[in-house]
Every structure is written in structure tokens, then in C-alpha cells.
Amino acid sequence: MNNTDIQPDITEIKNSRIDQVDFSNLQFGKVNADHMMYCDYIDGEWQTPKIVPYGPMEIEPSAKVFHYGQAVFEGMKAFKDENDQVWLFRPEQNFERINKSSKRLAIPEFPEDYFFASLKKLLELDKDWVKKGEGNSLYIRPFVIATENGVSASESDRYRFMIITCPAQAYYNKPIKVIFAQEYSRAADGGVGYAKAAGNYGAQFYPTKLAKAKGLDQIIWTDASSHEYLEEAGTMNIFFRVGDKLLTAPTNDRILDGVTRKSIIQLAKDNDIEVVVEKVSVKEIVNAAKSGELKEIFGAGTAATVVRVEGFEYDDVYHDLPIVDEPYGTFFKKSLQDIQYNRVEDPHGWTVKAF
Amino acid sequence: MNNTDIQPDITEIKNSRIDQVDFSNLQFGKVNADHMMYCDYIDGEWQTPKIVPYGPMEIEPSAKVFHYGQAVFEGMKAFKDENDQVWLFRPEQNFERINKSSKRLAIPEFPEDYFFASLKKLLELDKDWVKKGEGNSLYIRPFVIATENGVSASESDRYRFMIITCPAQAYYNKPIKVIFAQEYSRAADGGVGYAKAAGNYGAQFYPTKLAKAKGLDQIIWTDASSHEYLEEAGTMNIFFRVGDKLLTAPTNDRILDGVTRKSIIQLAKDNDIEVVVEKVSVKEIVNAAKSGELKEIFGAGTAATVVRVEGFEYDDVYHDLPIVDEPYGTFFKKSLQDIQYNRVEDPHGWTVKAF
Structure with missing residues (x-):
């Protein structure tokens, strides 16, 4: 991972939800780890990324993402080895691709250092959600949504980049x-x-x-x-x-x-x-x-x-x-x-x- | 409009925002009238429509609309004549089309009586937002979004049908x-x-x-x-x-x-x-x-x-x-x-x- 001076603002959870989760019986994508990252694009600039407890957010019904599907995402996984170290698989590929997707959807590209500094911190905070063992991983979902309010069909001038994560077992378990x-x-x-x-x-x-x-x-x-x-x-x-x-x-x-x-x-x-x-x-x-x-x-x-x-x-x-x-x-x-x-x-x- | 027994639950605004709006200088889609309608699809049923003050709503970052673009919309207009009567133009066409769009996006169809009863009530409440005069109208934006929480790529089991409105002048004012x-x-x-x-x-x-x-x-x-x-x-x-x-x-x-x-x-x-x-x-x-x-x-x-x-x-x-x-x-x-x-x-x- 790249070194960076950017550090996300962090608000940690008070009480982890991890004890309420049955990790041997996970439905893909339904349970979220304790924290999430968001970063808003306002006045032509990505603001400081924030890491906060996972939870609902407020958004206006006129936000362009609801009307014009101006949104892209990625899928990545973190894996834990037998020594409790957490690994990502070719994460630079996902970073490059989300910006390629963003470009096609007229969404401003996200800075590499913001992405990796936030992701690293998020995984460190939620490392207990990455389980060892074959097929287990923490699924990572970076995504960007158009957040300008207004129902006219043109690109948004505001966006939110987010990373949420979900503990995962194998996605398809049968042929x-x-x-x-x-x-x-x-x-x-x-x-x-x-x-x-x-x-x-x-x-x-x-x-x-x-x-x-x-x-x-x-x-x-x-x-x-x-x-x-x-x-x-x-x-x-x-x-x-x-x-x-x-x-x-x-x-x-x-x-x-x-x-x-x-x-x-x-x-x-x-x-x-x-x-x-x-x-x-x-x-x-x-x-x-x-x-x-x-x-x-x-x-x-x-x-x-x-x-x-x-x-x-x-x-x-x-x-x-x-x-x-x-x-x-x-x-x-x-x-x-x-x-x-x-x-x-x-x-x-x-x-x-x-x- | 069809007669119907369904009546939306209504929470009226306390103070209208209408006096803050410059109706001679509207940017298309940027200003919303006082009220909006929403109706949730839960457990296989559309619930009672609700009319509430226009404003932000809470939604989880894992809601499927943000990830999979499972969303459709319509565009309609209400016009006011010289006798202060408010008219819709071929509204049954828009109603039929939103359900045609929904079907293609694997979204459950919305009941006709729910749609017209809500729209009628919404327009009655916000009738002062429909301005007389050439090119003036109230733009009506019905839309449906997938609201199930969960990042797996399959159709949602929850939806929200909404109607928001915006006072409008002509959309393109030059060739x-x-x-x-x-x-x-x-x-x-x-x-x-x-x-x-x-x-x-x-x-x-x-x-x-x-x-x-x-x-x-x-x-x-x-x-x-x-x-x-x-x-x-x-x-x-x-x-x-x-x-x-x-x-x-x-x-x-x-x-x-x-x-x-x-x-x-x-x-x-x-x-x-x-x-x-x-x-x-x-x-x-x-x-x-x-x-x-x-x-x-x-x-x-x-x-x-x-x-x-x-x-x-x-x-x-x-x-x-x-x-x-x-x-x-x-x-x-x-x-x-x-x-x-x-x-x-x-x-x-x-x-x-x-x-």
C-alpha cells in the first residue's frame, strides 16, 4: 500500500455488533462490519474521508443516483492467513477499475492515496470481522453515488464515495x-x-x-x-x-x-x-x-x-x-x-x- | 381519475416554503414543492401511501438502488388554467409506462388506485405551486427505488415508490x-x-x-x-x-x-x-x-x-x-x-x- 499523508477522520463504534453474528451461517452481503468509510465530493474537491459506524444515512429523494443511476462500484476481498495477517488480492486493479468505471459515468476520479489510506484504516478497525478458514473473507464494496439534489438529466456536481464491508463465506456453494x-x-x-x-x-x-x-x-x-x-x-x-x-x-x-x-x-x-x-x-x-x-x-x-x-x-x-x-x-x-x-x-x- | 377507497396517510407541512421561491427564475428540477408521497413495498405488499413534507430520508448504504441501479421513473406535468383549475396530460400513459418499466427491472407493479389517489391528494395540497402562464407547470416525478439492504446482485425484496414535484418553467429555452x-x-x-x-x-x-x-x-x-x-x-x-x-x-x-x-x-x-x-x-x-x-x-x-x-x-x-x-x-x-x-x-x- 502507498504511504500517504491523508488520514481519514475516525469515529469508532462504542459497542461492536460482532458477537451478534453467526459467522458459520452468513447470507452473502446481508451483514455489515462495524465501520464504513465515506468521502464527499463538493465544489470540485474530494473532502477528507470519514470512517464512522456502519448505519443509515440521510439523503434527499431528489438525489440524482435515484433517478439517473449515476453510480459505480467495485468488489474486493480481504483474507486472513494462519498467522492472523490480513491480505488483499490485487487491490490496485480494483482501484484502477473504479476510476475507469467512474470516467465512463462522468463521475470524478477518486485519489489513490485517499482510497488506500481509508481502506487500510477500515480493515485495521474491523480486522476481527475477517475470519480465517477456507472460503471465508471480508467482502469489500467500494462504490460512488451521485448526490446532487435535482431531477434534471445531467451529471451531478456532488458525489459520495463509500466503502462498506461484509463478512462472507463462499458466494455460490454449489454448481x-x-x-x-x-x-x-x-x-x-x-x-x-x-x-x-x-x-x-x-x-x-x-x-x-x-x-x-x-x-x-x-x-x-x-x-x-x-x-x-x-x-x-x-x-x-x-x-x-x-x-x-x-x-x-x-x-x-x-x-x-x-x-x-x-x-x-x-x-x-x-x-x-x-x-x-x-x-x-x-x-x-x-x-x-x-x-x-x-x-x-x-x-x-x-x-x-x-x-x-x-x-x-x-x-x-x-x-x-x-x-x-x-x-x-x-x-x-x-x-x-x-x-x-x-x-x-x-x-x-x-x-x-x-x- | 379513478375513484378509490385507498387514502394516503397525510402529514401536512407546518409552514410552506413557497414564499422563499422565485418562480420567475427557476432552475429545472432544483426546487421541490412542500409535500412528497412515498409508499413502501414490504413482505410482498404495497403499504398505505404516505404524504409528508418534502425532505431527506434515511437509507442504508447497502440499499440495492445504490449498487445495482434497480430504479425507474416517470415525468409528468400539471398545468393550471385561467380559472385556477389544475390539469394533467394523459396521466394514464405515465402510469402504464412506469409499470412497464418496473416489469423490465423486476420491480413489482404499483396499483393504479394507489397512484391516482396519492397524486390527486398531493396536487391538491400543493396546488399553489402550480403557476399559471405559458411554459409554467408543476413537474411531477414518480419513481421507484430498490430498498432492500444487501450487496448481492439479485432483485430487491423491498421497494419505495415516491412522487416528488418541482415547479417548472420551460426546460430548454433556446434551440x-x-x-x-x-x-x-x-x-x-x-x-x-x-x-x-x-x-x-x-x-x-x-x-x-x-x-x-x-x-x-x-x-x-x-x-x-x-x-x-x-x-x-x-x-x-x-x-x-x-x-x-x-x-x-x-x-x-x-x-x-x-x-x-x-x-x-x-x-x-x-x-x-x-x-x-x-x-x-x-x-x-x-x-x-x-x-x-x-x-x-x-x-x-x-x-x-x-x-x-x-x-x-x-x-x-x-x-x-x-x-x-x-x-x-x-x-x-x-x-x-x-x-x-x-x-x-x-x-x-x-x-x-x-x-
């Missing part, structure tokens, strides 16, 4: 069934699909609800123009193993440049797994499923880490995926977690001590 | 310059472009900022796949007059089904103006501009009513539009306002007495 999108779309060329823009997520809820009604868990989005190419899963990037090759779509302005995705591509290269980053056609994957060459599909994202897809629906036909020996998905998940929990050497310098 | 989109896009096929989804608006701010830096005011969005067809302007639908024909794009899943748009199409038919609702190609409009056949472009929307476009940029060339005698835009604006202010007969039954 999922997916459907390849043929009717609905997630993102347009020239749109905001590559950004973690709030509106990208709300737009997926209805098609996902329809998929769930059919017994499927998630949608693999395809390109909006032709629905011929597989892109991403909305909360995860997506990988296909055909024979021994690992395929994933290149990033473009519709696809999120996922940190887990790029880490898996690197791990594949490190381990002599052939990885092909090229457009993945629906036709190719359906044919590979039919011929038996399609060995695995898995999703990759911060919340989910790696999640196995057990089958997919396309053109009203459901294709079961085989259960293979030594799946890539399991290998990448273990390799990532070994690094994240500081159990192995970290040749790429991905982990950063939180404080 | 605007536009640019035809060639790089950025507003909406994907199979996306949420036809809905008044919050995220559709935030996504336009950055490209619009770039346009403004070039001295242009607004973007006319084109289809995301080819950028060959002119669609809508983000806060307005768009009309082109070539010779004496009026052209506008048909609605599709990328284009908002505007109330002003459909009213103008009807008024054109009523007045023997030939209106062609077909895909409008960029090429056709650029060629018509070159040949002098392009007489007018104007935007149409509730906030703006009708706004003249004085020129457009495409392929780095700026095309000035002529100033014609008896422009269609002026005719439609006057015809609409005559109906809205109850100055003429209303053959289609578009106006509805507010209370």
Missing part, C-alpha cells in the same frame, strides 16, 4: 445451471458494459428471474447484435474448456475486465495450460458439447472466485456437462485461494498486506 | 445543437432502452459531456449495431421534417414510447400532415440537409415539450438547419400547450382534471 442468452442483452457496443455501472446489474434481474423460473441459475450473455458469441455472466467472466484448451472471450466495451479472469489466464500460462483469448461462438460450444469435447464451463469473479457450471440450456435444449478428473476449475480455485490465503509463494506479487 | 452518435450507444437490442430505467440516463452523461465540450447540446442516439438509424435523444424523442413530411422512428426495445411523441403523431394526423413512422436513416437525413429538403428537426418530451434543433454534427461536419416559415415544431408546441392549459377543445380526451 450452477446456465442459459445462453438469445433474446435479452446485457450491454451495447459503445455502451457501459465494461464498467461496473450500477444500471448494468438491475437490467439483468428480470431476464435472470425468467431463467430461474426455468430452473436455471444464471445467464451467459451473448453479443447484443447477433447473439452468436458468448461474453460474460453478469457477475462473473466465463471460461470454457474444450479438450485441454481453455477458452475465454477477449474483453471489449461490453465485457468487464475481471481481476479473477486475468489472474486465471496468468495461472493457466504459468501451468502450461493452453489458453485461447478469442471470440467464443455459441455454435462452437454447442458442437463441442455434442461431441463430448466440452469438458468444463466455469465462472470467475471476486464474489464467486470460481464456480462450476454443470450444464447449459440453448435453443430449448439442456446440455449436461461431464464430471471430469482433475478439473481446471478446481485447480484454478485452489491455486487462487492458496495465494489469497498466503499459503504458497506469490510469484506475481498479487497479494498486498492490508495494514 | 439546441445536436450530434448524431457514431461511437457511443444508449441501448442494446434486448436491453432496457424502452424503459425509463435510471441507468439509461447516467450512461449518457459522459458522451453528452464530450458533445458539450464540442459546443453541442445533446446527442441523437443511433442504433448500437450499425449507427445507421436515428433513434431518440435520451430525454426526448426526435422528429425530422423532410419537405412537408414528418418522420420519426418507430418504437422498439431501444426507444422510449414517449407520450409527447405519440400526441404529436396524432396531432399531425388531425391536421393532415403526412407522418411517416419508419426507420430514419442517417444517410437520408444528411442527404436531405445537403439538398435543402430537411426543413426541421425537433425533440419532443414531457420536460422539454418541443425543442427546436438548429443544426447537427455528423462525420465532423456541422449542418445548419434553415429557419422556415410556420415551423411544424412551433405548431405542435402551441397545439399541445393549448390543450394542456385547457384553452381549446380537447377532442381526444387527453386532459384530466387533477382534483
